[in-house]
Amino acid sequence: MLFRRRRKIAEVILQKDPACRNLFEAMFLYPVVPALLSHERAHRLYLKGHTTLARWLSHRSRKKTGIEIHPGAQIGERLFIDHGMGVVIGETAVIGDDVTIYHGVTLGGRGKSKTKRHPTIGDRALLGAGSTILGPIVVGDDAKVGAGAVVLDPVPAHATVVGIPGEVARQR
Numbered sequence: 001m002l003f004r005r006r007r008k009i010a011e012v013i014l015q016k017d018p019a020c021r022n023l024f025e026a027m028f029l030y031p032v033v034p035a036l037l038s039h040e041r042a043h044r045l046y047l048k049g050h051t052t053l054a055r056w057l058s059h060r061s062r063k064k065t066g067i068e069i070h071p072g073a074q075i076g077e078r079l080f081i082d083h084g085m086g087v088v089i090g091e092t093a094v095i096g097d098d099v100t101i102y103h104g105v106t107l108g109g110r111g112k113s114k115t116k117r118h119p120t121i122g123d124r125a126l127l128g129a130g131s132t133i134l135g136p137i138v139v140g141d142d143a144k145v146g147a148g149a150v151v152l153d154p155v156p157a158h159a160t161v162v163g164i165p166g167e168v169a170r171q172r
Contacts, residue, residue, distance in 0.1 A: 005037060009033050012079075013026035017082060030084075038061035055071060073093045082102050088107065095120075096125065099123070100127070105130070108135075120139070144161070150163075
């Protein structure tokens, strides 16, 4: 089962990263693979109420991969995190299917509420390197967030957002 899951993640890498030469390379040399496998285990523990153990597993994974995913975060299918170093995904973040995240992206919270405080990312969204998306906002399906953008407001589906603060530069 673990090998099949590792292979499934690697197939996404091979499809999306032109620098990846083969399945073996994707399976064993990309930090997103152990990060996502660890998150899946930590998330199951978190949902069962074993929050301390889940956080410990998440912490270990962050030290190993440079990718920090809170065990409470909900992650869809076929997430691709390219490079990964410095990616932070907060506790109440929700990520849709087929999302691409580049290095240095933060899906952070606003406030200290115990309720929803992190972003929801729609299917097929692309989050550029160093972008910061804060608060309980929605980034719509097929949206793109430019490198270095700071997004504090909802992003419509099919929109491209750039700048600080993030503003819609293009809408399909």
